[in-house]
Amino acid sequence: MNATPRPPPLTADPVAPEHCSAQLRHRILSQARYFSGLSAEVLEQVSRRFRELHFPADAVICHEGGNAERLFFVAHGKVKLLRHSAAGDDVLLDLLPQGALFGGLAPLGTRHYPETAMAQTDSCVLAISGADFQQLLEQHPQVTLAVLASVARSLDDAREAIRQISTSDVRTRVATALLKLAERLGEDGADGAEGVLIRSPLSRQDLAAMVGATPETVSRVMADLKREGLIDTGRQWVRVLDPRGLQALDT
The missing domain is CATH 1.10.10.10 (Winged helix-like DNA-binding domain superfamily/Winged helix DNA-binding domain)
Structure with a gap:
């Protein structure tokens, strides 16, 4: 007798992606590596610069090679990063959970989106434009320092990924x-x-x-x-x- 497939041990997250409340926005941004440690007053100023966007599963959020005009944070759901290979396939690079950031902006040294971001599940993301992010950097040195540290970590992660592929x-x-x-x-x-x-x-x-x-x-x-x-x-x-x-x- 064939065994029936085992279902996922847990049920899905009960919070619907369209319900990105002000409290959720605040929590996501307060835990983000760019903005952790900011006072409640400054964090509220940061939050007002973000737009809330909703995407159904399999919807493209940004395209590889497109002008890098927004930085995104995953507020609810999961987002996958893809890159188009020379063979014509979309190669999965990463899966992003709640709180992860993706996209790119000129103030971060990114002129074009390095990957295509696609909603793996119904998702809510928080987006900020280059002009708004530039103003944050000018007004809040703490954010600028956090951005520099994050860029350094990203370089380390990229080197480790190359090492893994080439030696393991x-x-x-x-x-x-x-x-x-x-x-x-x-x-x-x-x-x-x-x-x-x-x-x-x-x-x-x-x-x-x-x-x-x-x-x-x-x-x-x-x-x-x-x-x-x-x-x-x-x-x-x-x-x-x-x-x-x-x-x-x-x-």
Whole structure:
């Protein structure tokens, strides 16, 4: 008798994306790396410069190569970053959770959007224009310093990604990607089970694009990791059972 597919262990987030309340906007911006530590008064000034935009699943938020005119923060839902390859395919670069930023602006040294951003789920994002962001930098030195630190971290992340692709095997790259997703999207013990749950419609093809491998190879690696007790998987979810075991693959 065939076993029925296992459903996701948790139900979907009950907050509808169209309900991006003032309290949610404030919380997202107060936790953003550019604006954390600002006083409530200054944060309110920052919040007034952002527009609230809503996108259904699979809608494009910004196009790779387009003029970088807005910086975005994910307020609700998940956003995926894609880049068009020489072969004509859209390669998945990253999945962004609530609070993550994407897009680009001239004041940040970005003239064109480096990736296409697409709503993976129904999403609400907060957007700010280049002119408004420039004024924030001029009026609030604390924001300027935070931006410089963030740019430096992004460069470090880019170097690490290049190192992973050039020096690591597929098994290691898959383990690293799962740890990264667990850190950004994971729910630790939310349903009473052990491990960190990654609840997202992430296909093997998506994961393969993230690590620079074929879907067939990634499927074999995932099966091996599950057999070794490092992860568990189901429909639209992955659970990291042994983070240290995955980390050890990169040593």
